[in-house]
Amino acid sequence: MKKLFSIQALRAFAILIILYTGTLDFAKTFGKSHQQQLFSFRYFGYMGLDIFMVIAGFMAGYAFYQYNGKKDGLEFLKNRFLRVNIVYYAGAIIYLVLICFLHPHYPKVMVTAGLRDMLIPLRIIDQQQQFFLMLEDSWSFSFLWYFYLLFAATIFFKIEKKLLVLGVLLIILSIIGFFVTPYFDFRSKFYTSPIMLEFLAGLFVYWLYREQKISKTVAIVFVILAIGAYIYNLFLGNKDFFKSKGDLDQIFELKRVLMLGLPAVLLVAGSIVLEQKGILSGLWNNKFLQLTGNASFSIFLIYPTVFFLITISYLKLGISINPDLLILLHYPIAYAIGILFHKKVELPLLSFIEFKPRLYANA
Numbered sequence: 367m368k369k370l371f372s373i374q375a376l377r378a379f380a381i382l383i384i385l386y387t388g389t390l391d392f393a394k395t396f397g398k399s400h401q402q403q404l405f406s407f408r409y410f411g412y413m414g415l416d417i418f419m420v421i422a423g424f425m426a427g428y429a430f431y432q433y434n435g436k437k438d439g440l441e442f443l444k445n446r447f448l449r450v451n452i453v454y455y456a457g458a459i460i461y462l463v464l465i466c467f468l469h470p471h472y473p474k475v476m477v478t479a480g481l482r483d484m485l486i487p488l489r490i491i492d493q494q495q496q497f498f499l500m501l502e503d504s505w506s507f508s509f510l511w512y513f514y515l516l517f518a519a520t521i522f523f524k525i526e527k528k529l530l531v532l533g534v535l536l537i538i539l540s541i542i543g544f545f546v547t548p549y550f551d552f553r554s555k556f557y558t559s560p561i562m563l564e565f566l567a568g569l570f571v572y573w574l575y576r577e578q579k580i581s582k583t584v585a586i587v588f589v590i591l592a593i594g595a596y597i598y599n600l601f602l603g604n605k606d607f608f609k610s611k612g613d614l615d616q617i618f619e620l621k622r623v624l625m626l627g628l629p630a631v632l633l634v635a636g637s638i639v640l641e642q643k644g645i646l647s648g649l650w651n652n653k654f655l656q657l658t659g660n661a662s663f664s665i666f667l668i669y670p671t672v673f674f675l676i677t678i679s680y681l682k683l684g685i686s687i688n689p690d691l692l693i694l695l696h697y698p699i700a701y702a703i704g705i706l707f708h709k710k711v712e713l714p715l716l717s718f719i720e721f722k723p724r725l726y727a728n729a
Contacts, residue, residue: 372641374659380414381662387411392673399689423568439522457667588636595629665704
């Protein structure tokens with residue numbers, strides 16, 4: 367299966383803006399920077415998560431849409447677990463071990479809650495009303511596995527029109543959520559969350575790509591509209607949309623899908639078609655973007671640990687640095703350690719567990 371270089375380039379863009387926002391958040395420990403106070407700079411990077419969710423939906427279709435039957439369903443779940451969870455556990459456990467050793471008064475209840483919610487990503491038990499994020503911005507992990515399980519169900523039951531079935535199901539659930547969630551507990555809010563529409567949109571983009579429904583002109587318009595939406599959100603957008611962490615508020619999450627998810631859909635759809643048409647090949651094949659895209663998961667997992675260690679060290683040593691300078695100095699440090707984690711931990715770990723997808727999943 368053909369590798370899509372545009373997907374890795376988009377992953378690179380997503381993780382670079384997420385890391386920038388994470389660096390701004392890290393710097394606020396030492397004071398207010400000018401960058402934190404500029405428009406929505408402090409929160410802008412969180413829209414990278416929406417790009418990742420749309421890509422996840424697209425890649426599920428791109429690599430696994432033809433899977434059918436129980437054997438293929440189990441293969442899909444095994445593939446996703448090995449590719450996503452093993453590395454995720456490694457990053458989370460490193461963070462947990464360090465915080466327990468270096469933060470002796472860290473509440474034990476948060477440690478156990480973090481382990482629980484890491485191992486049980488779906489909100490099932492009563493105690494998960496307060497969902498504990500061991501790693502910053504990992505709330506999307508729960509929705510990712512919710513989507514994977516639904517997609518696996520279509521494989522198990524040999525459903526040919528996966529997009530149609532999942533589309534009807536998730537749209538109906540999202541609509542129901544607006545009416546029933548005030549009368550039920552947090553679980554009903556999770557399973558009817560409009561956030562799932564972003565994964566569905568990614569799957570729809572795959573169908574458009576497969577059926578070649580998007581022309582070159584339309585793809586260019588999509589990318590221009592996406593860039594325009596990002597510029598609008600950066601300078602004029604509502605900051606509250608960026609700060610959502612899977613808060614299980616139907617109206618708020620629907621607004622996020624429209625304001626942040628829709629531009630992500632346009633960007634992904636436009637970019638993959640432009641690559642297909644041979645446009646901007648120099649951009650998609652850029653070595654820096656390809657390396658960053660390949661390492662995006664590692665960067666995402668390790669940067670909270672990097673900033674935690676730096677914060678602890680600076681506070682103990684009494685080091686005080688101008689927050690804006692702090693951002694400029696530590697952004698490349700976190701990036702470099704993410705690349706190192708990718709090469710020395712993620713890739714060897716995947717090799718050790720003999721991760722060999724039946725189809726190239728670009729993930």
